[in-house]
Structures are given as structure tokens and as C-alpha cells.
Amino acid sequence: MSHELHIPKDALITVAGTVGVGKSTLTTALAARLGFRTSMEKVDNNPYLEKFYQDFERWSFHLQIYFLAERFKEQKAIVEAGGGFVQDRSIYEDTGIFAKMHADQGTMSKTDYETYTSLFEAMVMTPYFPHPDVLIYLEGNLSSILNRIRLRGREMEIQTDVSYWEHMHERYAKWIEEFDACPVLRLNIDEYDATDEASLDEIIRQAAEIIHASRAK
Ligand SMILES: Nc1ncnc2c1ncn2[C@@H]1O[C@H](COP(=O)(O)OP(=O)(O)O)[C@@H](O)[C@H]1O
Numbered sequence: 001m002s003h004e005l006h007i008p009k010d011a012l013i014t015v016a017g018t019v020g021v022g023k024s025t026l027t028t029a030l031a032a033r034l035g036f037r038t039s040m041e042k043v044d045n046n047p048y049l050e051k052f053y054q055d056f057e058r059w060s061f062h063l064q065i066y067f068l069a070e071r072f073k074e075q076k077a078i079v080e081a082g083g084g085f086v087q088d089r090s091i092y093e094d095t096g097i098f099a100k101m102h103a104d105q106g107t108m109s110k111t112d113y114e115t116y117t118s119l120f121e122a123m124v125m126t127p128y129f130p131h132p133d134v135l136i137y138l139e140g141n142l143s144s145i146l147n148r149i150r151l152r153g154r155e156m157e158i159q160t161d162v163s164y165w166e167h168m169h170e171r172y173a174k175w176i177e178e179f180d181a182c183p184v185l186r187l188n189i190d191e192y193d194a195t196d197e198a199s200l201d202e203i204i205r206q207a208a209e210i211i212h213a214s215r216a217k
């Protein structure tokens with residue numbers, strides 16, 4: 001399949017979904033298949049992430065500011081390169097899932113949450129934040145996702161109470177129902193294989209259809 005013909009060269013595809021669902025894996029595979037660049041969420045050099053998992057209340061604001069700065073730099077690089085990227089996680093999830101979840105459960109103070117959201121809004125209202133052409137939303141049952149978190153083996157995530165992942169999984173399901181910032185392609189993790197070219201081509205075909213329909217408007 002000559003997929004290059006179907007997805008515009010300047011497109012931005014974002015892969016979204018809860019922790020461990022398979023975003024990084026699919027991002028890497030799709031980008032390789034399309035000849036696109038990747039914008040990966042970096043975990044290893046994050047100076048707050050481990051501390052955050054040990055003490056949400058103490059570190060949630062610092063971590064959100066750190067992620068916002070990182071995503072803004074990535075976004076700037078994507079725009080300056082003229083697109084052609086698959087992005088691992090959207091900025092919409094930082095505010096719509098993580099920051100909100102910690103504010104609602106009291107592990108981010110109301111003042112910190114307001115400061116964060118006002119900075120977020122000021123930053124996204126710049127030319128560096130065009131919406132993605134399509135957001136690929138990955139979903140699956142919680143037990144498969146928990147297995148993947150265990151298999152991946154990040155100690156800080158494995159040590160975290162399962163209720164955290166349950167709660168996040170529920171929030172994601174509600175969030176995607178209301179999400180309307182850009183077109184969405186929903187994929188169930190049991191229905192594709194990121195190591196199989198035909199499976200990737202089918203995802204690319206569906207994404208291309210969505211992008212063309214939305215650009216034709
Ligand atoms: N389609 C898949 N089938 C089986 N395991 C997968 C699949 N996609 C990802 N994984 C595994 O699940 C774990 C989490 O995947 P990852 O892509 O890192 O998730 P995320 O980026 O959403 O946190 C990794 O160990 C990865 O190898």
C-alpha cells in the first residue's frame with residue numbers, strides 16, 4: 001500500500017490513551033511505516049516523575065509545569081519542521097486528565113490548578129498550537145493495561161495503588177466522549193497489531209480518511 005499518498009506529508013497525528021495502553025509502541029510503528037518523525041514523551045530524564053509518584057501532593061504542580069514546558073518545546077519543533085510527525089500523547093491529556101484528576105482528588109491545590117490552567121490556556125493560544133489532524137485514541141480493558149504496566153516494569157508505576165490506574169481509566173473513557181478539539185480515531189488494543197504491516201496500513205487508511213474529510217471542510 002502506498003500510504004504516503006494517503007496521509008498528507010505535513011500532517012500531525014497524535015496518539016492518546018491511558019498509561020501503558022500502547023501509545024509509544026504505536027507511535028514508533030506508525031511513524032516508521034509512514035516515514036514520519038516521532039515526538040516522544042520522555043520519561044527517563046524527567047526530574048519530577050519519581051518524586052511525584054512518592055508524594056502527589058508535594059510534586060503535582062512542579063510536574064505539570066515541567067510537562068507543559070516539554071510539550072511546548074516539542075510542539076514548537078513540530079510546527080517549525082512543517083509537520084510530518086506522530087506524537088506520543090497529546091497536550092489535551094495533561095490538562096483534561098492528569099491536572100484535573102489531581103485537582104479533583106485534592107493532590108493539587110485549587111490555587112495551583114488555577115495557575116496551571118491559566119498558563120496552559122495562554123500557551124496553547126499561540127501559533128505553535130494548531131490542533132492535530134487526527135487524535136488516535138487507544139482503549140482497552142483495564143486488566144490488559146495493568147498487565148502491560150507490569151510487563152514494562154517502571155517501578156514507580158508498579159508501586160502505585162491500582163485504584164490510581166482504575167480511576168484514570170474511568171476518566172479517560174468519559175474524557176474521550178466529550179473531546180472535540182480535533183477529529184478522533186478510536187482503536188481497541190485487541191483489534192490491531194503494531195508489529196504487523198497490514199494492521200498498521202489499515203490504521204493509516206482510517207486515519208487518512210478522517211484527515212481528508214476534515215481538511216475538505
Ligand atoms: N499491541 C501490543 N501488544 C502487546 N503488548 C504491547 C502492545 N503495545 C504495547 N505493548 C507493551 O505494553 C507496554 C506499554 O506500552 P507503551 O507503548 O510503552 O505504552 P504507553 O506509551 O501508552 O504508556 C510495553 O511493555 C509495550 O511493549
Ligand SMILES: Nc1ncnc2c1ncn2[C@H]1C[C@H](O)[C@@H](COP(=O)(O)O)O1
Nearest residue numbers: 018019020041043063064067094098157
Ligand atoms: N501530565 C501528567 N501528569 C502526571 N503524570 C503524567 C503526565 N503525563 C505523563 N505522566 C506520567 C504517566 C506515566 O508514568 C509517564 C509516561 O506516560 P505514558 O502514558 O507511559 O507515556 O508519565
